[in-house]
Amino acid sequence: MTMALLILAVAISGCTTAGVATSWPGLSVSQDLAYVAFGNYIYAVKNSDGSLAWRFPQQLVKENVFFAAPAYENNTIVAGDYSNVLFSLNATTGQQNWDFREAKDRYIASPLLYNGTTYAPNTDGHLYVLGSSGNLLWQFKTLRPNWSKPVTDGSNFYFGSMDHFVYALKLSYSQDEIGADENGKRIAIQKPLWSTDLVTGIFADPILSSKNILFAGTLGGKLFALDTQTGNIIWTYPSTGKLGGIWSSPVLVGDVVIVGDELGKIYALSAVTGAEVWKAPVDAGAPVIGGGTAMTDKAAFITTAGKFIILDSSGSELWNKTFTEPLYTAPKIMNDYVILAAVGKDFLLTKFDQNGREFWSFNPPK
Amino acid sequence: MWDTIIISPLINVLLFIYNLIGQNFGVAVILFTILIKLLTHPLTAKQIKSTKALADLQQDPEWLEMQKKYKNDKNKLAEVQMALYKKRGVSPFSSCLPTFIQLPIIIGLYQAIIQTMGNAPLQLANLVSRVSPWLTNAFKFIPWLKDPITLIPLNSQFLWMDLGKPERLYIPGISFGIPVLTVLVVASSFLQSKLMSPPSNDPQSKQMSGMMNIYMPLLMGWFAYSFASGLALYFVVSNVVTIFQYGVLGKLNISNLFPARKMDAKTKNNKVRSTQIKSSGSKTDRK
Numbered sequence: 085m086t087m088a089l090l091i092l093a094v095a096i097s098g099c100t101t102a103g104v105a106t107s108w109p110g111l112s113v114s115q116d117l118a119y120v121a122f123g124n125y126i127y128a129v130k131n132s133d134g135s136l137a138w139r140f141p142q143q144l145v146k147e148n149v150f151f152a153a154p155a156y157e158n159n160t161i162v163a164g165d166y167s168n169v170l171f172s173l174n175a176t177t178g179q180q181n182w183d184f185r186e187a188k189d190r191y192i193a194s195p196l197l198y199n200g201t202t203y204a205p206n207t208d209g210h211l212y213v214l215g216s217s218g219n220l221l222w223q224f225k226t227l228r229p230n231w232s233k234p235v236t237d238g239s240n241f242y243f244g245s246m247d248h249f250v251y252a253l254k255l256s257y258s259q260d261e262i263g264a265d266e267n268g269k270r271i272a273i274q275k276p277l278w279s280t281d282l283v284t285g286i287f288a289d290p291i292l293s294s295k296n297i298l299f300a301g302t303l304g305g306k307l308f309a310l311d312t313q314t315g316n317i318i319w320t321y322p323s324t325g326k327l328g329g330i331w332s333s334p335v336l337v338g339d340v341v342i343v344g345d346e347l348g349k350i351y352a353l354s355a356v357t358g359a360e361v362w363k364a365p366v367d368a369g370a371p372v373i374g375g376g377t378a379m380t381d382k383a384a385f386i387t388t389a390g391k392f393i394i395l396d397s398s399g400s401e402l403w404n405k406t407f408t409e410p411l412y413t414a415p416k417i418m419n420d421y422v423i424l425a426a427v428g429k430d431f432l433l434t435k436f437d438q439n440g441r442e443f444w445s446f447n448p449p450k
Numbered sequence: 451m452w453d454t455i456i457i458s459p460l461i462n463v464l465l466f467i468y469n470l471i472g473q474n475f476g477v478a479v480i481l482f483t484i485l486i487k488l489l490t491h492p493l494t495a496k497q498i499k500s501t502k503a504l505a506d507l508q509q510d511p512e513w514l515e516m517q518k519k520y521k522n523d524k525n526k527l528a529e530v531q532m533a534l535y536k537k538r539g540v541s542p543f544s545s546c547l548p549t550f551i552q553l554p555i556i557i558g559l560y561q562a563i564i565q566t567m568g569n570a571p572l573q574l575a576n577l578v579s580r581v582s583p584w585l586t587n588a589f590k591f592i593p594w595l596k597d598p599i600t601l602i603p604l605n606s607q608f609l610w611m612d613l614g615k616p617e618r619l620y621i622p623g624i625s626f627g628i629p630v631l632t633v634l635v636v637a638s639s640f641l642q643s644k645l646m647s648p649p650s651n652d653p654q655s656k657q658m659s660g661m662m663n664i665y666m667p668l669l670m671g672w673f674a675y676s677f678a679s680g681l682a683l684y685f686v687v688s689n690v691v692t693i694f695q696y697g698v699l700g701k702l703n704i705s706n707l708f709p710a711r712k713m714d715a716k717t718k719n720n721k722v723r724s725t726q727i728k729s730s731g732s733k734t735d736r737k
Contacts, residue, residue, distance in 0.1 A: 106570030284597075287571070346578065
């Protein structure tokens, strides 16, 4: 038995996730800088040459673990970490504007930053709304943790939760509309504009079309199109059965919504009707966890096997590039160039053009 | 291979229990641990029996005699030991074999619990890829069972604990959290190793088991203090069930817990023996 315990101890020390990345890099871009949150730092990398503009914090703080993509607006970025803190930073210098420490759990979702207000979903089952100086304006309670980034149409915002619901809330509420939370503090919005049960957890960030349709994929392998006014389900794909789990936002290319699943299949559907656009799904060969991005009339997707694929509007593969690193972070387009983040030794960030020609790679300084 | 044969089935059994009992992960971990312990009980019983036979053999006068006789000739000692094992029908490896058979299950059980508690994206992706509805489908006559994918992420709240994080109990007026589960893990691990140590006359074995009795509980305590409390809960339940198993089989060495009483008993026995020797000696003299 002692031997068994010893081997178990070795197994535990070898298998626990302490000190090991538990997520993938979070990536966002501005005009000149790419911001990548990974491990103990947020790095700002120059688009021009891939050099480091700044990192936050400057010195290692072990408690700070960043994975959620920083939100960018008007020379400000906001990023949450695994020690329950939300930071606002000057996007050019990396200087801290403010921090918010009232959440009780980690930030896995990226926040929405809109007109100076931050909408930050947290895994403690709240969405916190903060003013431009980091002051708590109000909060909204969900039934389970919140892992997906809100999206806004300019009057309301929408987000999915692990409690299976998609919620719609107003961007701002008057004091009269704000009620008391469980401790009697007047900071809680009790009722959303609407909420719709999608049956399984929502990890992927929902997206909006210009036609007031919200697209949300679920871990249960369904893609839903919802009416943003009412929350009613317009269509569901597939209507019967299910895909592999949907871990990433769909991509909108014109009137076509394209989504990848964890079984490695990529589907194209009519945004209006949910009808299949391609004859058959594209087989990406490995799970599509990070999703993709639109490139004018094309779409780029990534797989956990390190494959970057560009597809045209008919689902034909234009070209692909395979990296040695697994890819979990959706690529970003920055001035017509692709910025890609990876988990591995080769690079954390790389830039290439739409023909696959590489310009630079960035690795964090030791 | 390992994932397919061990981890995925165990994860799905754990999820099924969680589903069945109304989504309480703490109770699911407790029941899951007890279930696996019950299923592996025949192996445990065999191992306990073999360990006892081996320990008894090592108390045998013939064994002790050969230790003395061949203490400077290791090869000869090994040879005569093997001959004695054969003569008494005891295999020196018979106590190890059940342990080695159980080992993949023990490690798999631990990994299943850790992976099911996944509360970060990579862990959750790993968990979702392993979820299968086969057990739910097999028991679909139970009306409240849900498709397991709808249960994810699991609700890891149990009593005052978040089973996905290290446990601390915060009491008003005390500025720091008390690691209650860590204390329970250390105490139950210590009890378990003390109660399960077979008696030995070999000073080297005694020293070894004495050290293990101290270091193993501390090591387990450190794991409980640092890692997710679901793991600590598993340690506590596993220790308690193991002690219970030994108790049921009548193999608990309660005397290990009370060295003074043990010494007293030994002294008393020695006194009785010397009195008997003396009295038999005087009888002989009288004759």
